[in-house]
Amino acid sequence: MKAVKQAVIFLALVCCLAACKKNEPEAVVDTPQTFCNPIDISYRFCLDEPSRREAADPSIVWFKDRYFLFASKSGGYWYSNDLVNWTFVETSEIPVEEYAPTAIAIQDTLYFLASSNEKSTLYKSSDPLSGKWTIAREKLERPVWDPAFYLDDDKKLYLYWGCSDVNPIYGVEVDYKKNFSFIGQPKELLRADTANHGWEVPGDNNTRKKQAPWIEGAWVNKHNGKYYLQYAGPGTEYKSYSDAVYIGDSPLGPFTIQAHNPFAYKPGGFAAAAGHGSTFADPYQNYWHIGTSTISVKHMFERRLVLYPTFFDEQGTLHATTKYGDYPMIMPKKQISNFEEIFPGWMLLSYNKPVQVSSSIDSLPASYITDENMRTYWSAQSGNAGEHVVLDLEKTVDVYAVQINFAEHNTKIFGRQKDIFHRYTVEYSDNGTDWTMLIGQSKSETDKSHPYFPLKQKIACRYIKLSNVQVPDGNFAVSGLRVFGKANGDLPAKVTNLQAQRNANDKRSVTLTWDKAANTTGYVISYGLAKNKLYQSYMVYDATTVTINSLNAKEKYYYTIEAFNESGITKSETVVE
Structure with a gap:
């Protein structure tokens, strides 16, 4: 009799577990590591009015088994082992308040140089994780703006610079064994040619034909014996901001324009623009281009960072893939040959979907949350706990990832400060009444304005609720609550009559x-x-x-x-x- 009771209890437990398992979210098989643009780092509040965040003009270099990321006006720099998770290093020992910093690794030392119109001081560190730097040379032979170094295979070092609507991009060889002295005179390497290069014409859609472009942001790569000199234009405030490239047989040219240009260009979508960045290889020999994305609403220099896979084809044509470039992408753990290998097919589920909010300012309506425009944002009437957004996906869908894009409204913060946080929760529901926790950030110790959350398990739901717990300052505001996954419906029809x-x-x-x-x-x-x-x-x-x-x-x-x-x-x- 005792054995029978035990068997009955065992069967009941099995049935109970099976029922519970049936109601659990379905696991994502072999969940890949993904990221989503704009990249998820701690964008800093600028020092001047109006209060807004900025990071731009990025340089990434590989040094001592890590990536180091330097960007304009950031109060420091970041490092990462995987290009996805970034740790910030705050320091006052280098000019982190200057624009367009760059770095170069030479043997066991990392060198740092930022823009200046007065005096260009070169810094060095053998341990940049510590934030400790010393001066390598007090004053270069001339001040440079938007600098970039290139170290060739023969260990010769070159310096490039230029940022102007009049002057060209320059380059010169530098002798780092002799106090970084210039070897010879700087050479003019390229100028704008707006008569032939549409991408150099200013404007969001390259329509300001009478206006001179800003040509800036040089960077050099070498591939199969050829030198690729990239540059940015036509202006950082435009959605057309892009990087183009010239090709030469030597580090100082002469250079000829690549027929395919711009090689990094993204005028549409949520995170628009891809200019003034750097192109680098990961340990698997995959190339990446990190560039600048524009918001430019509160201030012309209100900007973010974006990362795109980049390739050289069999003929040596350099091209970054920005198609679906602000949707989730897989960070590969092997060498890839095309974009399809890292695109998981998670589609945007939130575009133009109905939104209910706790409150709103008339000029900043809830519809801006789902309009796929980072330049627009909704704001609640306060920054109080309990202000919230309820997104109706209109049917039950499979959700794989959520990206929250906060917007600062009525903030009075300047500089990188301690103890300022975005604290919030994200819940999901089938009926809009009964809620289950999805993302708990009510005790977050980070200040990230574009947090991205790939889910360990996909969830099936219709409603997503974002609730405020604490904002750094000002009002609770959101430029995009972006939900990615699959709707499991019919595919679109084929396009005809193009x-x-x-x-x-x-x-x-x-x-x-x-x-x-x-x-x-x-x-x-x-x-x-x-x-x-x-x-x-x-x-x-x-x-x-x-x-x-x-x-x-x-x-x-x-x-x-x-x-x-x-x-x-x-x-x-x-x-x-």
Whole structure:
């Protein structure tokens, strides 16, 4: 009898466990490590008014088995082992309040140089994790703005600089064994050519044709014996801010423009722009481009950082992939050959979805939370605990990741301060009434304004609720509550009737039109100089036409278009010349 009772109890426990297991979120098989732009670091409040955050003009270098990231006006720098998780080093021993800092690793020493119009001082450290630096040279032979170093295979060192709407990019060889003295005179390496290079014309969509561009942000890579001199333009406040590249046979040229340009360009989507950055290889020999994304609402220099996979094709063409570049991407643990290997297919589930909020300021409505525009934001009437956002995904979907993009409204913070935090919770629900905790940050000790949370287990839900516990200052405000996953519905229809009309009076410009595809959230136009080299992209939502003004006037282009929705992507086999 005792054995029978034990068997009955055992069976009951099995049934209970099975029932509980059935109601648990389904595990994501082999959950990859992912990231999402803008990158998730502690963006600092600037020292001057208005109160806003900034990081821009990034340089990443590999030193002693770590990446080191330097960016403008950040109060220090970051290091990482994986390009995803970054640790901040605060220091006052180098000029971290200057713009466009750069670094170079030479043997067991890391050297640091920032922009200056008065005196360029070079610093060095054998232990940058400690924040300790000393002066390597008090004053270079001339002050430089937007500097960048390149150390060649023969151990010769070169310095590049330039940031102007008049002057060119310069370069010179430097003898680091003799106190970093210049060898010879600086050379002019490149100038703007707006008559042929549409991407150099200022404006969000390269339309300010009478305005001179800012040409800046040099960086050099070497690949298969060729030297790639990249530069930024037309201005950091524009969505068209991008990096283009010239190629030469020696570190100081002469250089010839690469036909495919700009090589890093992202005018559409949530995190727009990709200019003034650095290109580097990881330990698996994958290349990456880290650049600057624009907000430029509170101030022209209100900016963030973005990271994109980058490739050299068989002919040596350098190109960064920015397609779906502000959706989650996998950080690879091996060498990859294309973007598809690191795109998990997690689609945006939150675009233009209904939002209910605890309160709002009339001029900053709740609809801005889901409009996929980092330049707009909703603000609650206060920064009090309990202010909240309820996002209705309109049907039950599989959620894999959440990105929260906070916006500072009515803040009075200046500089990097201790004990300021974003504290909040994220819950999910099937009915909008009964809530389950998803992300608990009510006791967070970090101040991150673009936190990204890939879930260890995907969850099926309809509603997402973001609730404030504490803000650093001012009002509880959000520029984007972005939810990624799969809706498990029908894919969009194929796009038909794509037409490309090159402007006969201005070959830098093309207008594309197409028929609206059923069941579609948006479109991505891919284009390039050959049918198998459609390296550039342009993302649009709720539109069936776009004018692109960033072309090379001397080149022929090919175009294709794909439709996407919450369930996935439908590509087209049609390529239009």
